[in-house]
Amino acid sequence: MKALRIIGRSIRDAFKSVFRNFSLSIASILCATITLLVVAIVFVVAANVNNATESLEQELSIIVYVEKKASSSDIEYLEGAIKNVEGVNEVVFISNEERVKDLGESNASLGSLIESYETNPLLNSFTVYVTDSEKLDVVTNEIRNMDFVDSANYGDEAVDTILSVFDVVKTGTLVVVVALIFVTAFLITNTIKLTIYSRRNEIEIMRLVGASNTAIKMPFVFEGFTIGLLGSLIPIITVIYGYIIVYAKLNGKIITDIISLINPYNFIFYIALIIAGLGAIIGMFGSLLAVRKYLKI
Amino acid sequence: MKFIELKNVTKTYSTGVTALADLSVEIEKGEFVFVIGHTASGKSTFIKMLYREEKPTKGSVIVGGVNVAKLRNGRVYKLRRKIGVVFQDFKLLPKLTVYENVAFALESLGMKASEIRPKVLKAIEIVGLKEKVRSFPHQLSGGEQQRVCIARAIVNEPKLLICDEPTGNLDPETSKEIMKVIENINKEFKTTVIMATHDKDIVNRMKKRVLLIEHGVLTGDYLKGSYKSHEGA
Numbered sequence: 136m137k138a139l140r141i142i143g144r145s146i147r148d149a150f151k152s153v154f155r156n157f158s159l160s161i162a163s164i165l166c167a168t169i170t171l172l173v174v175a176i177v178f179v180v181a182a183n184v185n186n187a188t189e190s191l192e193q194e195l196s197i198i199v200y201v202e203k204k205a206s207s208s209d210i211e212y213l214e215g216a217i218k219n220v221e222g223v224n225e226v227v228f229i230s231n232e233e234r235v236k237d238l239g240e241s242n243a244s245l246g247s248l249i250e251s252y253e254t255n256p257l258l259n260s261f262t263v264y265v266t267d268s269e270k271l272d273v274v275t276n277e278i279r280n281m282d283f284v285d286s287a288n289y290g291d292e293a294v295d296t297i298l299s300v301f302d303v304v305k306t307g308t309l310v311v312v313v314a315l316i317f318v319t320a321f322l323i324t325n326t327i328k329l330t331i332y333s334r335r336n337e338i339e340i341m342r343l344v345g346a347s348n349t350a351i352k353m354p355f356v357f358e359g360f361t362i363g364l365l366g367s368l369i370p371i372i373t374v375i376y377g378y379i380i381v382y383a384k385l386n387g388k389i390i391t392d393i394i395s396l397i398n399p400y401n402f403i404f405y406i407a408l409i410i411a412g413l414g415a416i417i418g419m420f421g422s423l424l425a426v427r428k429y430l431k432i
Numbered sequence: 433m434k435f436i437e438l439k440n441v442t443k444t445y446s447t448g449v450t451a452l453a454d455l456s457v458e459i460e461k462g463e464f465v466f467v468i469g470h471t472a473s474g475k476s477t478f479i480k481m482l483y484r485e486e487k488p489t490k491g492s493v494i495v496g497g498v499n500v501a502k503l504r505n506g507r508v509y510k511l512r513r514k515i516g517v518v519f520q521d522f523k524l525l526p527k528l529t530v531y532e533n534v535a536f537a538l539e540s541l542g543m544k545a546s547e548i549r550p551k552v553l554k555a556i557e558i559v560g561l562k563e564k565v566r567s568f569p570h571q572l573s574g575g576e577q578q579r580v581c582i583a584r585a586i587v588n589e590p591k592l593l594i595c596d597e598p599t600g601n602l603d604p605e606t607s608k609e610i611m612k613v614i615e616n617i618n619k620e621f622k623t624t625v626i627m628a629t630h631d632k633d634i635v636n637r638m639k640k641r642v643l644l645i646e647h648g649v650l651t652g653d654y655l656k657g658s659y660k661s662h663e664g665a
Contacts, residue, residue, distance in 0.1 A: 137542040138542070140542050140543075140544065141540075141542040144539055144542075155527050336523065336525070337525055339523070340523050340525060340536070341536075341540050342508075342509070342512070343483070343512060343517050343523070344512065344513075344536065344537035344540060344541075344584065344588075345509045345510070345511075345512035345513035345514075345515075345537070345540070345541060345588070346509060346540030346541065347509045348506060348509070350540050350541075350542065351540070
């Protein structure tokens with residue numbers, strides 16, 4: 136009961152002091168707003184970059200050409216063998232007839248030329264998708280050594296370069312996001328420290344009249360929580376509406392049709408939740424750190 | 433009955449300054465004691481040690497049976513609840529009314545609002561500020577602000593009232609009134625009062641026990657003493 140009363144009063148005092156120390160509260164809230172807005176935008180961009188690299192990686196596949204002499208049972212056997220290779224996700228068989236048709240569609244003269252042959256000069260093939268693009272290399276080598284395989288290719292060097300660039304991009308965005316969170320925490324904590332510095336007398340008096348450390352900390356923690364939460368409002372609204380509008384304008388694609396943006400529904404609300412949580416938690420810990428300084432713990 | 437007992441207390445600050453050297457003194461329950469001495473004599477350290485704002489480097493400080501020197505930081509608040517402190521600079525919260533300033537002490541202890549109200553009103557009445565309950569500190573005179581500070585110190589009915597130069601910022605007439613209030617509290621509620629002061633007139637007029645601290649050493653302990661008795665005049 137006593138604890139409840141202290142918590143109740145802490146919440147009441149937190150709201151009171153946000154309004155009583157309005158100019159300082161506004162400064163803290165604005166600081167939180169600006170930093171969290173940057174964080175929110177970077178989050179959205181980073182998530183999309185990650186999504187794009189991943190979907191591009193999934194498009195990467197190995198083309199396996201089957202030797203002419205292979206019978207249909209050999210082909211069946213080969214398909215089974217490829218499926219059994221570790222790291223293979225999906226195997227799609229494309230017969231040489233299908234390939235002629237595809238060729239004819241993309242290039243009519245080439246198609247009619249091939250059709251003039253008595254026997255189909257093209258080879259049967261498999262398109263092999265792997266679970267992890269890192270494994271393209273290993274899987275390709277393993278397939279090359281199988282019977283009835285004419286050749287297996289995934290674009291080797293070009294793809295390796297793309298993959299290493301993707302790795303750099305992914306690590307880069309992660310580093311930026313983490314660094315930004317630290318900077319945000321630092322900035323918000325410091326502005327909150329200023330508001331608490333201006334009220335060190337209050338803390339001193341509370342200590343002198345025998346308030347326990349918890350009772351002293353609580354109103355400030357709630358205040359930090361409120362400041363962080365209020366500060367996250369504008370970034371959340373901006374990022375939700377902003378992303379939905381951008382997504383609609385671009386039809387969900389960016390640069391090419393292959394790179395699609397993340398569908399805003401749910402995704403953008405997760406981002407909003409993260410921003411609100413980040414604001415509230417940084418606000419709370421910021422106040423806690425600042426108050427501890429005056430508590431002589 | 434001994435209420436406060438300091439045994440061989442030495443306080444050396446991290447700067448190397450020794451504020452108190454091997455000081456021992458006993459104070460009975462309900463006593464009224466002045467602590468006098470020049471600026472930087474160590475009397476502030478002495479006072480601060482009683483409510484555990486400072487810890488002794490050596491020796492023991494026992495207040496109401498508790499060895500304050502050994503009290504952990506996290507439990508200091510339990511000691512503070514038994515002690516009221518009045519300051520030279522009042523230390524009121526400027527944005528709270530008189531009532532709120534006094535109630536603040538009880539609220540932070542988690543007391544029920546229905547219990548707080550009568551206690552606060554009683555404390556405000558004792559110091560004679562009944563008409564100013566709703567005023568803010570900046571609307572009060574210095575003497576009135578000091579009364580609020582006293583009300584806040586006694587609202588939880590402490591056994592010990594510590595006053596650190598309570599009249600230091602007040603004119604002689606107002607000082608007299610404040611002293612009357614403090615003396616009344618001492619008489620009526622048997623509250624032990626320990627007061628550090630520079631004010632010769634007050635000490636001489638009241639004829640209470642006087643502790644003289646010079647350069648960190650207790651050089652005089654006079655019952656019904658005065659400033660004159662140690663100045664040899």
